Amino acid sequence: MSGGWDAVVVGARVAGAATALLLARSGHRVLLIDRAAFPSDTASTLYIHQPGVAKLAEWGVLPALLDSGCPALDTIGYEVGGVRLAGPAPVMPGAPAAFAPRRRVLDQLLVDAAVKAGVEFADRANLQELVHSDGRVTGVRFRTASGVRTEHARLVVGADGMRSRVARLVDAPVESGDPRASCVYYTGWTGLSTGFGFHESPGNWIVRIPTHDDLTLISTYFPQDRFTEIRQDPFRHHLAAVRATAPGLYQQLTEAEQVEPIIGTGDQQNYFRRGHGPGWVLVGDAGHHLDTISARGITNALLQAAFLAEELTVDPADPVRLDAALARFTRRRDEALTEPYQSTLELARLTVTPARLRMLREIAESPALTGRYFAVVAGMLGIDELFDDEDLDDDELFDDDGPDDDDVC
């Protein structure tokens, strides 16, 4: 493009495609590149919390997701130490439930919406280096099947994931971080009707997540210090964990069919990187990553895309205003995502303290409190609001007249 792009976005999944979509809708000229061939899957247990679903609804992407046959996850069950919480999933405007779409479906829907909004999209386009001028990032150089291409831009958005090359090329330091706490393995099964939910015991966290094609993903989390042992024979450890922590689910697995191989990772990084600099910004996992146990990465990526687009109302040709907008984005990111980061770290330690069990026991006795607890888990309420009945009209959190666990599997 002559004169260059307003923004080149590197990485075209939830963070990058959503950012490109929103920037194009605000009138920016955007190039979106990804080294993968789309439609494309990636390792993930796919769960999107209600605030992320609400963003998809606001952007007009949710109807196509519903049309794709993605099941609504409208109930939740949680079992730990003899306590059972069960009830309907909370709702919020635009989000009738949570969803766990296949990434080749979700990411492609976002790319399609971005292209429809005017974004130029190139897949199989692998970022090699950044172009600099006068101390600013001013473009990208990437490799395609037909050779190396250079494009100039006022802003380069690194949405290229946890091992971000953009972050490496700009030397974005980790400004706060914590050691890895857990590791995870998951498989996909057909013939299960478990609904969405989790099971916990000391050292184990198990999640069941229905997705497209009548498939249910079962994921098992273990302490990080067991990773070397678990990776020797992950399927055996996966099944043993389900058997010990969720015996009812284990029984169902003996009659179901495992249709996807077991995959997993011990590389559960926890960090906030510097979010921006002259002519560059990091969105999604590139800038902030947290243990996947709380399934917040997709939702966080969508929220960050919205924050960035809301701040980038300035003319990107004005570097002072552009950099100020990027600084506001990073501040919003840190303000919004620090509390969920801390609670995720807590969960990822996989300890079941007597104090937490006491609290959960109290919550389990009240359907209203159970509903609020699930709203806290979804990121719709702060933990400090859980027992605070003055601040909240519970009708806003539930579909009908209040929580009712009749439908829970």
Ligand SMILES: Cc1cc2nc3c(=O)[nH]c(=O)nc-3n(C[C@H](O)[C@H](O)[C@H](O)COP(=O)(O)OP(=O)(O)OC[C@H]3O[C@@H](n4cnc5c(N)ncnc54)[C@H](O)[C@@H]3O)c2cc1C
């Ligand atoms: C086992 C596992 C389970 C998970 N489960 C959940 C869950 O249930 N819910 C949830 O919310 N999150 C989950 N996550 C996390 C979630 O998948 C990520 O947080 C999310 O995908 C981040 O999106 P992103 O767009 O920032 O980055 P990514 O999804 O990592 O996408 C980055 C993109 O950048 C591209 N790219 C990288 N380098 C280059 C380059 N040099 N040139 C061009 N393109 C490049 C890649 O091809 C990729 O498409 C899970 C993760 C794992 C590993």
